[in-house]
């Protein structure tokens with residue numbers, strides 16, 4: 001059984017890395033022929049970096065819009081971020097200091113994440129506008145994350161898993177030396193769902209993760225009069 | 241005017257976010273372009289037999305040429321943040337007028353043909369085949385988007401529905417289903433030089449008429465020159481400025497400002513149009529062709545600077561795209577930005593003290609200012625971000641004593657579209673135009689009640705035409721909408737007097 005899981009995680013990692021890399025290359029290669037930053041926009045590259053930072057860390061535009069969505073969404077994402085950072089300790093030894101420092105917050109973060117996801121789920125069901133735009137995959141994505149968070153919290157509070165064994169298993173994955181995975185329900189569910197998440201990520205709306213960095217309305221400098229901007233295919237029009 | 245085919249929404253103090261009403265606007269579409277409107281633009285005259293395959297092929301082509309299109313189609317998480325931000329949704333309740341609802345009309349087809357999930361699990365991810373019905377929906381709802389970008393302000397990824405609408409219109413035009421209003425106008429620009437089809441002699445007549453009017457009133461010969469070689473400034477302005485109200489009062493104002501600033505300037509017959517509807521139909525090629533006229537006119541007339549008159553989308557194409565489409569402008573005076581907005585020009589002169597302004601001339605009015613969407617969310621004026629909000633207001637405040645802004649969430653980058661932008665300024669789309677104006681009309685009514693505002697100034701030809709038509713539906717007066725440079729025109733004191741022999745008509749026989 002552990003071998004199956006070892007394989008699953010190797011496959012999931014390959015799909016995630018290659019799938020995302022393919023998308024990133026595709027986005028990077030597709031030209032943005034016109035200057036379309038949503039203005040007022042920064043007039044320097046530094047300004048753009050700051051704008052992007054505010055979008056990625058604080059969800060600035062969402063904050064301008066709908067406070068409830070912002071609260072739930074930010075709780076979920078920041079929770080997820082802290083939880084993911086906390087997970088680093090399963091994969092590396094010795095544990096780096098910053099990761100060790102956030103350990104105590106990790107538990108609150110787990111709750112914040114699930115609570116945020118719950119709020120988003122309710123919003124999707126009860127706000128008629130959001131219900132209208134939701135496909136089955138939109139609900140399933142939230143459920144998937146909720147179950148991942150839930151099974152994780154279960155292991156933390158109810159049925160403790162042998163963390164040392166888990167660590168050996170993932171350590172073994174990197175060195176291909178094998179290792180046994182403890183077979184309890186919460187862990188199996190947690191890991192299966194995480195693998196599923198990794199596999200669907202490059203094929204789903206989770207492409208918002210690379211997408212935000214490539215969004216021309218957010219990542220362009222507002223300097224069209226000062227600097228001529230020309231896409232390669234547009235240049236060809238000039239030569240003909 | 242056949243008015244009562246639909247109900248004008250009632251104004252109240254707030255615009256409530258409505259519950260959705262599916263299909264509320266499905267009946268609204270605009271006239272399809274005829275072959276004579278399509279062909280001059282390089283599109284097939286009629287709907288082609290293999291439209292389905294060609295549409296998908298065109299979509300693939302756009303995906304490879306526009307990063308915005310690709311990234312926006314992939315990135316939406318259906319968070320709903322944009323759903324209540326579109327004036328057309330607020331005014332019609334139709335969920336396909338929610339920005340994401342509009343995008344999804346195209347996104348479901350994108351997913352079906354271009355993504356793994358949509359190819360193999362269409363139901364799961366809401367993917368759908370491109371059918372006749374879907375194409376009809378595209379035609380209806382992508383012509384109910386004024387490409388105002390309000391949605392992109394509030395989307396966490398900046399997804400701009402305008403980009404999707406432009407792409408959809410480009411795809412439709414390429415399979416022979418273009419929009420009559422835009423394409424007919426573009427064909428006119430190619431043939432005659434401007435949207436209204438005003439030929440050179442008519443233009444010269446009109447300008448001469450303006451000179452006489454100004455002289456009659458002020459006894460100063462302000463010139464409105466056409467095709468003058470060697471002038472310093474080429475003014476490119478929307479053709480509505482030549483005769484529509486209140487646009488023409490703005491043009492009179494530009495002339496007075498140039499006169500008092502003591503600069504030489506000219507209009508051009510071949511570039512007698514600032515508007516560029518190539519943007520509305522999402523066609524880079526057509527937009528470029530229209531823009532090149534400006535370059536050619538500047539070269540031919542040997543000017544040093546280019547200034548654009550009051551027009552919203554025109555300023556977007558000018559400010560954001562002109563350098564790309566028709567640059568580089570290294571033959572112009574490098575001391576000035578290319579192009580400049582007339583408000584930038586006037587504000588500079590005001591700061592330098594070259595203009596004498598008598599604000600009391602506008603004391604009969606209390607003003608507010610409508611930020612035009614393309615100016616607000618797709619351009620800048622001056623050197624600092626947000627100059628596009630401050631500079632027009634500074635100009636107004638320099639010529640008027642009474643000015644109040646509308647509510648904060650309806651101005652600046654949150655401004656609401658007039659309802660007639662993006663190629664919707666046509667009578668066949670009257671219903672959506674009236675309903676889409678609801679949020680702006682509400683904010684205007686509030687500032688009228690609370691601050692005693694009497695007039696709303698704008699710097700866009702489309703906004704001005706739209707409000708002139710739509711204000712009466714809401715029980716207001718069409719003359720409440722004014723040009724910014726009309727206010728300047730009223731306040732400016734003409735100190736450069738004219739020697740009598742330069743007066744218009746001097747020495748001619750007075751035969752009328």
Ligand code: HEM
Pocket residue numbers: 055056057059062069072073074077120121138141142145197206208209212317318319396
């Ligand atoms: C660069 C990092 C990221 C940024 C800036 C970001 C930002 C956002 C924002 C602003 C939203 C919209 C609000 C909402 O509906 O929640 C969102 C939604 C979402 N994000 Fe992220 N995100 C990031 C990474 C991730 C990651 C790593 C995951 C999970 C694996 C994720 C999963 C989701 C999901 C599932 C939604 C949809 C929520 C819903 O259905 O309402 N995001 N993201």
Ligand code: SF4
Pocket residue numbers: 325326327328337338339342384385386387388389390391392400401402657
């Ligand atoms: S661009 Fe403007 S009109 Fe179009 S969907 Fe967005 S908000 Fe509505």
Ligand code: SF4
Pocket residue numbers: 315316317318319320321322323339340394395396397398399
């Ligand atoms: S705000 Fe952006 S991500 Fe959210 S539903 Fe609208 S388009 Fe999609």
